[in-house]
Amino acid sequence: xxxxxxxxxxxxxxxxxxxxxxxxxxxxxxxxxxxxxxxxxxxxxxxxxxxxxxxxxxxxxxxxxxxxxxxxxxxxxxxxxxxxxxxxxxxxxxxxxxxxxxxxxxxxxxxxxxxxxxxxxxxxxxxxxxxxxxxxxxxxxxxxxxxxxxxxxxxxxxxxxxxxxxxxxxxxxxxxxxxxxxxxxxxxxxxxxxxxxxxxxxxxxxxxxxxxxxxxxxxxxxxxxxxxxxxxxxxxxxxxxxxxxxxxxxx
Amino acid sequence: xxxxxxxxxxxxxxxxxxxxxxxxxxxxxxxxxxxxxxxxxxxxxxxxxxxxxxxxxxxxxxxxxxxxxxxxxxxxxxxxxxxxxxxxxxx
Numbered sequence: 170x171x172x173x174x175x176x177x178x179x180x181x182x183x184x185x186x187x188x189x190x191x192x193x194x195x196x197x198x199x200x201x202x203x204x205x206x207x208x209x210x211x212x213x214x215x216x217x218x219x220x221x222x223x224x225x226x227x228x229x230x231x232x233x234x235x236x237x238x239x240x241x242x243x244x245x246x247x248x249x250x251x252x253x254x255x256x257x258x259x260x261x262x263x264x265x266x267x268x269x270x271x272x273x274x275x276x277x278x279x280x281x282x283x284x285x286x287x288x289x290x291x292x293x294x295x296x297x298x299x300x301x302x303x304x305x306x307x308x309x310x311x312x313x314x315x316x317x318x319x320x321x322x323x324x325x326x327x328x329x330x331x332x333x334x335x336x337x338x339x340x341x342x343x344x345x346x347x348x349x350x351x352x353x354x355x356x357x358x359x360x361x362x363x364x365x366x367x368x369x370x371x372x373x374x375x376x377x378x379x380x381x382x383x384x385x386x387x388x389x390x391x392x393x394x395x396x397x398x399x400x401x402x403x404x405x406x407x408x409x410x411x412x413x414x415x416x417x418x419x420x
Numbered sequence: 421x422x423x424x425x426x427x428x429x430x431x432x433x434x435x436x437x438x439x440x441x442x443x444x445x446x447x448x449x450x451x452x453x454x455x456x457x458x459x460x461x462x463x464x465x466x467x468x469x470x471x472x473x474x475x476x477x478x479x480x481x482x483x484x485x486x487x488x489x490x491x492x493x494x495x496x497x498x499x500x501x502x503x504x505x506x507x508x509x510x511x
């Protein structure tokens with residue numbers, strides 16, 4: 170990879186966000202789009218669940234309904250995530266055979282998380298990688314990622330917690346046994362945000378700029394800020410699927 | 421009968437195997453949780469393969485369906501053990 174495309178930060182709702190990640194993944198896999206780093210946010214807030222998760226086990230649907238929180242099933246595996254408008258989310262799509270991303274799953278997570286860790290360190294956050302797919306500060310999660318490999322490409326998307334709206338956490342039906350394993354009583358004790366560590370807010374645009382630079386450094390590639398292709402702009406069928414009961418409640 | 425086995429593994433991943441079993445034979449199977457499978461369809465193929473199987477050939481069904489699938493967060497042996505436990509619980 171000697172260059173990649175950047176889709177600049179923009180808010181979207183949950184089905185739009187997941188549909189656009191898939192549209193980009195498909196276009197990259199088909200060789201119609203270059204490797205792409207997309208930066209985005211979630212408005213309204215949403216819970217995303219992993220491809221294999223049972224929705225009723227993971228999500229407090231009543232709380233979500235009452236609080237205007239959307240629920241969406243991801244194309245990627247992994248766990249349930251609460252996304253608030255304070256989060257910076259990234260997605261990185263690259264052709265499956267691109268030599269700059271290791272074929273083995275663990276190696277590829279590390280490779281794509283490395284620029285995120287560098288960006289966090291640049292703003293004064295002592296972040297480190299925790300296998301398989303987390304970035305932590307003081308044993309608390311500040312960023313989590315998930316990957317899917319389909320349509321001839323790899324998509325890795327993940328969160329960067331600039332801030333968190335803790336009042337929305339009851340949206341997740343967190344299992345105590347899972348959290349105890351990692352030494353926390355509940356989700357609030359398991360995660361940490363940039364705002365809490367620095368004592369000030371960092372804007373999504375600011376961290377996005379640093380992230381792009383770090384992706385350039387780590388991949389030895391030049392970033393081109395550009396728009397979506399025509400193919401990627403037209404994805405009503407994808408968006409419809411992510412909004413559908415069939416998809417969301419399939420497990 | 422409906423049977424399910426839930427396991428939490430050392431890296432924190434949670435896996436549930438849920439089955440409908442009649443007379444020792446699997447009528448329906450669902451594998452859910454926060455694990456990863458590449459390609460994801462591998463899990464759906466295992467679920468389909470398990471239908472019509474019993475304790476004598478459930479292992480073989482999983483093993484033949486899993487070829488080329490990379491699992492993260494659960495090992496194949498652990499998954500087979502969970503399937504067999506569901507079947508044993510039904511006896």
